[in-house]
Amino acid sequence: MSRQVGYLGPPGSFGEQAALGYAPAGALVPFTSHGAVVAAIGSGLIEEGLAAVENSLAGTVPETVDAIIQTEGVFIRGELILPIEHCLIAAPGTSLAEVDLVLSHPSALAQCRTYLETHLPGARLEAALSTAAAVETAVQTRAAAAIGTRRAASLRGGAILAEAVQDVAQNSTRFVVLAASDAPPTGDDKTSFAFTVDHDRPGTLIGVLSELSNRQINLTRIESRPSREELGVYVFMIDCQGHREDTVVAEALGAVQKQAHYFRLFGSYPRYADAAT
């Protein structure tokens, strides 16, 4: 039996594209939210899953980061960067001139605002729960179009009215591969961890970050998430270069842990090869 790999569905979503890229031979299992993918790994229902963590335009995907922080037993085993191309999709035979309604997830509508204002200034915008759901509705609705993936168009029998309709051509999303354990060292790895510090004193965050910089470990990402207790209290999530088994990284992590109130290591994994391009 091929391994089960969870993703944010339905089929035709960017999540499915990422899962196909990571595990072309896997049994792909759609979930209704990134949080549900993370929970299914935490409970052992599936072996691996992909969840989006950040987009080059929109920034962090809060739901994923929060679910990873809140779910015990979930580790990061890999990462993958997917270029995002939004298409304008409608029932076959529909012309751009007839479109008076555009459906999509609010984030996708926002990412294509300039295109929509320029090419469809009179069209009404309507929110959908996902780009894939929007495509499904649009191909069944007269004079409607949806913002979605090329694959969703193909799965739902939609025609592509325009390609690459997002405002900024360079648009990519980073996914992490989640599992019950992380990955062995490869020589070009990253490590992710989260912590909280005493927030009422100056310099507590810097004390922690210095444990990395003093050892010449590059910080590739720092993200602050609300503690869900009160405004102004944050959980910091850090990605840095190196593997947790590397001597300097292991030392730095030990020193961070000593200074932190809360500390959790999400593991180490190979850096995505095309990440820097």
Added chain:
Amino acid sequence: MSRQVGYLGPPGSFGEQAALGYAPAGALVPFTSHGAVVAAIGSGLIEEGLAAVENSLAGTVPETVDAIIQTEGVFIRGELILPIEHCLIAAPGTSLAEVDLVLSHPSALAQCRTYLETHLPGARLEAALSTAAAVETAVQTRAAAAIGTRRAASLRGGAILAEAVQDVAQNSTRFVVLAASDAPPTGDDKTSFAFTVDHDRPGTLIGVLSELSNRQINLTRIESRPSREELGVYVFMIDCQGHREDTVVAEALGAVQKQAHYFRLFGSYPRYADAAT
């Protein structure tokens, strides 16, 4: 003529609640997005505006932070913290048992997931562009309810089926007051600024943050936003204690500016009195 104060509408939104709290006698002007509020101040169309920057559960409001960073001539003159209470609203006479459709902005639906799963497990969820728009639709639709504000219910003639339906009772949103200039010192102030640093070398971020901690200036918030160029390159937005005219703060800002590639000061403003409670 009373001063014009912009907010994210329509009337009945949390944005209007915040604007009413800040300027009860102001001429409140609704806009269709936080970005539009910021742009209207940048262009001088309105004198002041409120925009949500972070929520205690959801975290940052990326649209606002990005708009502030990208719009010239916009300063932060104040802040305000609004407790968020979601209500379940329907046409008068509707009972909870009949509700088979729940409408709201996807963020509001997500914030009330536990309530919805417990009390309305069979109801279909449908996305709307705002909570206020959801309430307007729900009161006109049989067997439908919306998640929205108490004020939206009153404005649209809706009945409140349940109060405080959000999953976590402690839910508040911080708004900033934006204008063409910031505020004079009061003795209990905060200062906000943004910067980028060389991201390929270890310790560049820490070098900047140390300029604050070395002077015992407390960092109240650090937020990383994508540069919109490539993944892994961020603009950092910082809130710290003190006013830009305070000697140590002025020195720290000067030192930060020297180390940064990009630097922008959004100004100083009185700390919200109830912020710590």
